[in-house]
Amino acid sequence: MNTRKLGVLFTLLVAFASGMFAQSATSLKINEVLITNQSNYQDDYGVHSAWIEIFNTSYASVDLKGCFLTNERNNPTKYPIPKADVLTLIKPRQHALFWADGMPERGTFHVNFTFDPTVDNYIALYDSNGKTLIDEVTIPANTLQADQSYARVTDGHGDWEVRGVNGKFVTPSTNNVTIDKNEKIERFKEHDSNGVGMSITAMSVVFLGLFVLFIAFKLVGNAAMSMMRRKAMKASGVTSLSEAKDKGLGKTSGEVYAAISMALHEMQNDVHDVEETVLTISKVKRTYSPWSSKIYTLRETPHRK
Amino acid sequence: MGDFFNLIGENMQTFWGYTGFANATPGHLIMIVVGLLFIYLAIAKEFEPMLLIPIGFGILIGNIPFNMEAGLKVGIYEEGSVLNILYQGVTSGWYPPLIFLGIGAMTDFSALISNPKLMLIGAAAQFGIFGAYMIALAMGFEPNQAGAIGIIGGADGPTAIFLSSKLAPNLMGAIAVSAYSYMALVPVIQPPIMRLLTTKKERVMRMRPPRAVSHTEKVIFPIVGLLLTCFLVPSGLPLLGMLFFGNLLKESGVTRRLAETARGPLIDTITILLGVTVGASTQASEFLTFNSVKIFALGALSFVIATASGVIFVKIFNLFLKKDNRINPLIGNAGVSAVPDSARISQILGLEYDPTNYLLMHAMGPNVAGVIGSAVAAGILLGFLM
DSSP states (O other): OOOHHHHHHHHHHHHHHHHHHHHGGGGGGEEEEEEEOSSSSSSSTBBBOOEEEOOOOOOOSEEEOEEEESSOOOOOTTOOOSSOOGGGGGGGGGGGEOOOOOOOGTTTTTTTTOOOOOOOEEEEOOOTTTTSEEEEEEETTTTOOOTTTEEEEEEHHHHEEEEETTTTTOOOTOOOOOOOOOHHHHHHHOOTTTTTHHHHHHHHHHHHHHHHHHHHHHHHHHHHHHHHHHHHHHHTTTOOHHHHHHHTTTTTBHHHHHHHHHHHHHHHHTTTTSOOOOOOOSEEEEEEGGGHHHHHSSSSOOOOO | OHHHHHHHHHHHHHHHHHHHHOOOOHHHHHHHHHHHHHHHHHHHHHHHHHHHHHHHHHHHHTTTTOOOSOOOSSSSSSSTHHHHHHHHHHHOOOOHHHHHHHHHHHHOOOHHHHHHGHHHHHTTTTHHHHHHHHHHHTTTTTTHHHHHHHHHGGGGGHHHHHHHHHHOGGGGHHHHHHHHHHHTTTHHHHHHHHHHHOHHHHTTOOOOOOOOOHHHHHHHHHHHHHHHHHHGGGGGGHHHHHHHHHHHHHHSSSSSHHHHHHIIHHHHHHHHHHHHHHHTTTTTHHHHHHHHHHHHHHHHHHHHHHHHHHHHHHHHHTSSHHHHHHOOOGGGGGGGGOOOOHHHHHHHHHHHHHHTTTOHHHHHHHHHHHHHHHHHHHHHHHHOOO
16 A cells, blocks of 8 residues: 555544544533522432533434543543443433532532532533533622522523523423424414415425536536547547537437447347247256255265174 | 133133234225235236335235234334334335435436436426425415425325425325325326327427437536535435435446445335335324325325426426427426336327337436435425424
């Protein structure tokens, strides 16, 4: 393998590897945080602790194992998420909830730090290399009262807002926006109940798609015909373009080529109307094969010694 | 001794409770008759036998009555049954793209490449989809259901199954059976519409023979086709990606074995599984509803609209073309896809009026463009309604 081929292979591998990376932990987002838990969600020990919700924005399962959670900017690897727990796999568009109780001995989802509501609380999620920042958020001091959360307006995207006031619910391990209907369909039902808008839009796109293909292949066809004409001019010794156009060089129809190919095929394969073979019902002599031999399929008679 | 006979009697009674005779309903019998009709049409009339035989027999399989409360795991809708496992290729939508792979590997796009303006006929025939969509909305279907029903007008079974499995899984059985039934009935549905919309002079119109297409053009087509159509409608990727991939296998000339597998054993296997499971999904209890009747009516309408719009589009298009470049309107029907049946109808009707006017190769252009057009339309519906 020469150097050039190796280079191409290496480039492809790098591109492939970077594509895999793009599909992994980078699609995770810190989605909701609760700093002071008085009477909110309880952990599996029945304790009210602060929590951090992480949301998988992609439509593929993503594993958190090996990633890091931290509350210190200069210590990105403060809490390594254990690798041996199957529960770290977050399903598409689902959540994982971590308890910020400073008691990692209580399980995978209990981190080794806590929050202080009187100061700015920084939270960051780092990839498994401990260097690539996936997401971070700072909750300003005294922003949240007890049992209020700091959450994204839309799951995984957009601005942050305070929840637990003004009729906005705190939603641990649940979508920040409750999806109870398909918005697209509702919009069509409301604004395009007879389907005319959809039909016009969709037919325009269908026509556009095939029109773009038409233009592309018109250009490709013209280039191909021009090449064919040049070849035909070379073969027939014509040098003038106008003469070639008059003679219709390079414009031979596919039917002509089909007829020529058929004639060549008939000649080369000795295809003719009257066949030389004879149909007969006479028995054909079968050649011997060990597979049909009785001797080979019978057991040998035991010898008495 | 009396207890023994009682036991025998109870066993016989239990056995009887499990038999098809004890569980049969009029619905089962109706569906069995429908299945037999499909098999009859396939064998006696040779209407799409490759599809109607598996679907027809699948209808028989799916409508054998059994005790549904016994948990025998035999029905297609019972989780873990063999039929249910095979049916997952339909519900999760991976059979149709594999069928498209085979279609790509067996389709020659030369007619389209040599005369690319025929692509626009393939686009025009998609009016059938959206005509049916509007009528379905008027009949009270939800937009997602209407989209799934409208795709019947694309006359492309795999596309119909793919889209309905995503947009309206509960209607998929009726949509699939309707789509395949009307595809089989193309020779009955299309000719009267084509005759009605064309004059005798138009029917004998001769078209310029297609030019020879170079190998390079054939190789470029699937690559450029994929990039252009899927950049525009990424949601059509599963179908269009596999269609163009299959075509590249065929046209590259260096992957003959792969192309032969795709257009031979692979597509045959998937066709068998798809046909029989779609047929079996028409279990009377799920299938015999008033919605199914409405879907069948809408399916017929969508085919009529698609055929008519293809033919009318060609007539309008001809007004803008030079005399020697004009298109015979009899190939307009081929835009509905249903490869290659609708193109064959153009040929047969053309020969009926002029025994020396062969339209088959010309009709193949809009025919394969229709496949691309209906996959694009499905992608759009999926993008808008899912």
